[in-house]
Amino acid sequence: MKFWLVRLASIAVAVGLCFFVTGWAKGVLTDYGYTLVVLSGLYVTLAVSLNLINGITGQFSIGHAGFYMVGAYTSAILTQRLYAQQSLGPEMWTVAMALAGAVTAAIAGFVVGLPSLRLRGDYLAIVTLGFGEIIRIIVQNQEALGGSYGIEAKMTPSVDSAPWVWMLAVLCIAVCRNLLKSAHGLPFLAVREDEVASAAMGVDVTKVKVTAFVVGSMFAGAAGGLFAPFISFITPDTFRMDQSFIILTMVVLGGTGSITGSVVAAVALFGIPEYLRLLKDPSTGQALTLSGATVAAVFLAVGLMVWGMRTVGANVHGSSSRRLLPNLGVLGGAGIVGWLLSLALSNVPQLAASRYDMNLLRMVIFAMALIVLMLLRPQGIFAHHEFSWAGVGRLFKRQPQGAPA
Amino acid sequence: MQAVLPGLAAVDFWSLPQQVVNGVLLGAIYALIALGYTMVYGILRLINFAHGEVFMLGAYVALFVSWKLGYSPEAMMAGPMPSNILNLVLMLVASMVVCAVVGVVIEFFAYRPMRNQPRIASLITAIGVSLLLQYGGALFLPVSPPPAIREEVNPFPGAFKVWIRQPQEPLKSQFLLAEREFEASQQALREEQYKLRTGETDPTKLLAKQAEVDAALARFSPLDQQVQKASTRVILPHGLVIMLCTSLLLMLLLRWLVMKTKIGRAMRAVSHDFDSAALMGVNVKTVVVVTFLIGSALAGAGAMMYATFQNLTISTFFGVQPGLKAFVAAVLGGIGNVPGAVLGGLLMGVAEQLVSWVGLTAYRDAVAFVILIVVLLVRPGGLLGSSKVEKV
Numbered sequence: 001m002k003f004w005l006v007r008l009a010s011i012a013v014a015v016g017l018c019f020f021v022t023g024w025a026k027g028v029l030t031d032y033g034y035t036l037v038v039l040s041g042l043y044v045t046l047a048v049s050l051n052l053i054n055g056i057t058g059q060f061s062i063g064h065a066g067f068y069m070v071g072a073y074t075s076a077i078l079t080q081r082l083y084a085q086q087s088l089g090p091e092m093w094t095v096a097m098a099l100a101g102a103v104t105a106a107i108a109g110f111v112v113g114l115p116s117l118r119l120r121g122d123y124l125a126i127v128t129l130g131f132g133e134i135i136r137i138i139v140q141n142q143e144a145l146g147g148s149y150g151i152e153a154k155m156t157p158s159v160d161s162a163p164w165v166w167m168l169a170v171l172c173i174a175v176c177r178n179l180l181k182s183a184h185g186l187p188f189l190a191v192r193e194d195e196v197a198s199a200a201m202g203v204d205v206t207k208v209k210v211t212a213f214v215v216g217s218m219f220a221g222a223a224g225g226l227f228a229p230f231i232s233f234i235t236p237d238t239f240r241m242d243q244s245f246i247i248l249t250m251v252v253l254g255g256t257g258s259i260t261g262s263v264v265a266a267v268a269l270f271g272i273p274e275y276l277r278l279l280k281d282p283s284t285g286q287a288l289t290l291s292g293a294t295v296a297a298v299f300l301a302v303g304l305m306v307w308g309m310r311t312v313g314a315n316v317h318g319s320s321s322r323r324l325l326p327n328l329g330v331l332g333g334a335g336i337v338g339w340l341l342s343l344a345l346s347n348v349p350q351l352a353a354s355r356y357d358m359n360l361l362r363m364v365i366f367a368m369a370l371i372v373l374m375l376l377r378p379q380g381i382f383a384h385h386e387f388s389w390a391g392v393g394r395l396f397k398r399q400p401q402g403a404p405a
Numbered sequence: 406m407q408a409v410l411p412g413l414a415a416v417d418f419w420s421l422p423q424q425v426v427n428g429v430l431l432g433a434i435y436a437l438i439a440l441g442y443t444m445v446y447g448i449l450r451l452i453n454f455a456h457g458e459v460f461m462l463g464a465y466v467a468l469f470v471s472w473k474l475g476y477s478p479e480a481m482m483a484g485p486m487p488s489n490i491l492n493l494v495l496m497l498v499a500s501m502v503v504c505a506v507v508g509v510v511i512e513f514f515a516y517r518p519m520r521n522q523p524r525i526a527s528l529i530t531a532i533g534v535s536l537l538l539q540y541g542g543a544l545f546l547p548v549s550p551p552p553a554i555r556e557e558v559n560p561f562p563g564a565f566k567v568w569i570r571q572p573q574e575p576l577k578s579q580f581l582l583a584e585r586e587f588e589a590s591q592q593a594l595r596e597e598q599y600k601l602r603t604g605e606t607d608p609t610k611l612l613a614k615q616a617e618v619d620a621a622l623a624r625f626s627p628l629d630q631q632v633q634k635a636s637t638r639v640i641l642p643h644g645l646v647i648m649l650c651t652s653l654l655l656m657l658l659l660r661w662l663v664m665k666t667k668i669g670r671a672m673r674a675v676s677h678d679f680d681s682a683a684l685m686g687v688n689v690k691t692v693v694v695v696t697f698l699i700g701s702a703l704a705g706a707g708a709m710m711y712a713t714f715q716n717l718t719i720s721t722f723f724g725v726q727p728g729l730k731a732f733v734a735a736v737l738g739g740i741g742n743v744p745g746a747v748l749g750g751l752l753m754g755v756a757e758q759l760v761s762w763v764g765l766t767a768y769r770d771a772v773a774f775v776i777l778i779v780v781l782l783v784r785p786g787g788l789l790g791s792s793k794v795e796k797v
Contacts, residue, residue: 058527115778118785122452126736127781131776137771171733241729245532252529295544349508363540370533371515378522 058192071101071224107223113213255380301338432754441700457728463708484601508701739790
């Protein structure tokens with residue numbers, strides 16, 4: 001009884017929070033900011049669902065944008081053709097679109113999951129990548145689907161997608177978390193750790209792998225189903241290979257297998273480039289531009305920082321708090337060196353004269369951040385850890401002196 | 406069937422040999438890039454996603470060298486300039502050297518620190534390096550207007566022509582004569598243009614030569630149309646033949662290096678079992694560096710030839726599509742397997758041309774993956790590879 005009460009209460013709180021927070025965000029933020037809230041919710045769903053396939057089940061899939069695309073196109077076509085005649089109302093239509101996207105993507109996931117029974121590791125990776133590309137190229141060449149121009153999926157009257165997007169994200173997180181915590185999840189982890197051994201222990205490897213693919217792609221499809229009506233116009237180019245790579249990066253950067261990590265990395269990796277796009281030059285109010293000297297100095301300083309922190313990591317052992325001070329020192333040192341370098345380099349006429357705007361630089365910074373984070377923390381931000389209230393409590397507790405590390 | 410293959414009814418089966426030849430020429434480049442992928446994979450089990458970007462840098466190096474040699478757009482304003490094979494060799498060597506250095510630098514900074522980490526972590530740094538070179542390259546490399554290596558750099562403008570189906574006798578000799586005259590007049594015009602720089606010529610002379618070319622063309626083109634209808638010829642531009650021969654030479658060189666030298670033996674040992682090879686005294690670090698060196702140099706050679714002889718415009722995304730195709734080719738042949746990469750590359754090139762030939766040009770980028778999926782379902786380890794259970 002208590003179990004179900006807790007469940008019901010947490011569901012109610014989650015749904016309430018989704019509506020409340022997004023409603024508040026709509027009041028506070030600009031249209032653009034609000035779009036970011038919706039899109040980051042979609043990326044959270046995408047990252048967590050890929051994490052189910054990659055991190056939890058250990059199947060190497062790098063074609064997640066393909067499932068996202070299947071869902072998005074399903075809902076775009078349905079919305080375009082049927083939205084005028086439907087009698088569900090915009091809210092229910094949104095839910096129906098998420099379901100429709102989920103169903104078609106789940107079918108696609110089943111089809112792609114089948115080769116995973118025969119293929120392993122990198123071979124599976126390239127097949128999933130190929131699946132994403134094939135889907136995109138086929139759609140690009142179908143006039144009925146709008147070809148490379150794209151397809152319109154406008155909902156009039158429109159609906160406020162944000163709470164639904166975030167509810168999907170919460171649902172996805174809940175499903176993955178409960179799977180991990182329950183007995184149903186153990187076979188998934190077993191397959192990740194050792195396929196042969198788990199098969200020998202009686203795990204139905206086939207079922208586990210296909211289930212992971214179907215559930216993972218289902219959530220990606222549902223995200224696509226919400227994405228198309230929200231953005232109201234989709235093109236095949238939105239779902240390029242790069243998109244799959246970015247989702248994969250979110251999973252790995254957050255920590256493969258850690259749901260918390262996927263959520264944090266999804267928001268961060270989606271947010272950073274968008275934030276950089278918005279940066280303005282304080283003196284002119286124009287889009288921010290940097291001189292070649294600054295760019296070069298920052299690059300060198302970051303390189304120095306990575307080298308320093310890796311040296312600290314290799315030489316200072318023990319608890320992480322012992323590395324904090326040296327690392328801060330390295331950070332400060334790199335900052336000072338970077339500042340001096342930018343002063344020195346601005347005397348080089350070629351570097352000082354060239355200016356780059358943020359729109360050009362943001363992907364460079366993104367790529368740089370990717371490499372630096374991986375070099376400094378290869379196991380991902382959260383490694384295999386999950387967020388828990390007990391963990392937060394531990395953070396604020398003093399470690400007993402002399403305890404074994 | 407008609408709906409699936411819209412162009413099939415209109416397909417001219419006599420053009421098949423030409424398409425196969427074009428496919429082999431394209432496939433040779435894919436094979437050169439695929440060798441880099443497959444060697445790195447064989448040694449480190451790492452998909453080097455930045456390999457396509459090394460290829461892109463190789464094309465830029467060839468472009469810059471050609472500019473330095475006097476084939477920059479500004480310098481060409483003064484008139485065309487004769488080229489020689491030395492220019493090509495210089496461009497090739499420069500591309501190979503710079504790419505080799507870049508490959509080793511990438512290995513040192515992005516992959517070596519990740520050696521003892523899960524493989525997926527180095528995959529992410531590879532993606533990071535690839536994005537960094539694509540977008541970062543646009544900051545300092547010329548991108549707009551997209552530059553291309555001038556066709557004047559190629560000193561061999563002619564082509565080998567092989568009859569598959571010969572025209573009737575009087576027509577054939579008339580046609581060959583007219584063709585020879587036309588080509589000779591073109592050559593004469595070109596040589597006259599070369600004198601522009603020294604001022605030995607004047608516009609009237611040039612116009613006279615141009616008129617000769619026009620006259621020869623007027624005699625040649627009706628004959629050409631007649632011959633086109635009744636016969637088939639495979640045309641092999643000299644530049645592309647050089648490209649193919651150089652690629653084959655480089656592949657044989659690689660074969661010799663891997664099979665007959667000490668470092669090659671070490672590479673095979675490391676590829677067989679990384680840890681045991683290290684225990685047996687193989688200097689694994691050197692082997693990895695040499696692998697990146699060779700793989701990247703091959704990509705550089707491929708890039709220089711691809712950009713020079715196919716006259717393509719270069720951008721920082723120049724390497725994405727060839728890189729992806731080559732990667733697919735490497736997997737198709739059995740990743741980690743050197744002859745497999747060559748076989749996969751050639752298959753990929755031919756398949757791509759044939760798909761365009763039957764009228765499905767729009768799907769030429771998808772066919773690579775379709776073939777790959779079909780082959781992998783039948784042979785999960787690729788055509789020449791072996792399949793074994795591994796953990797991610």
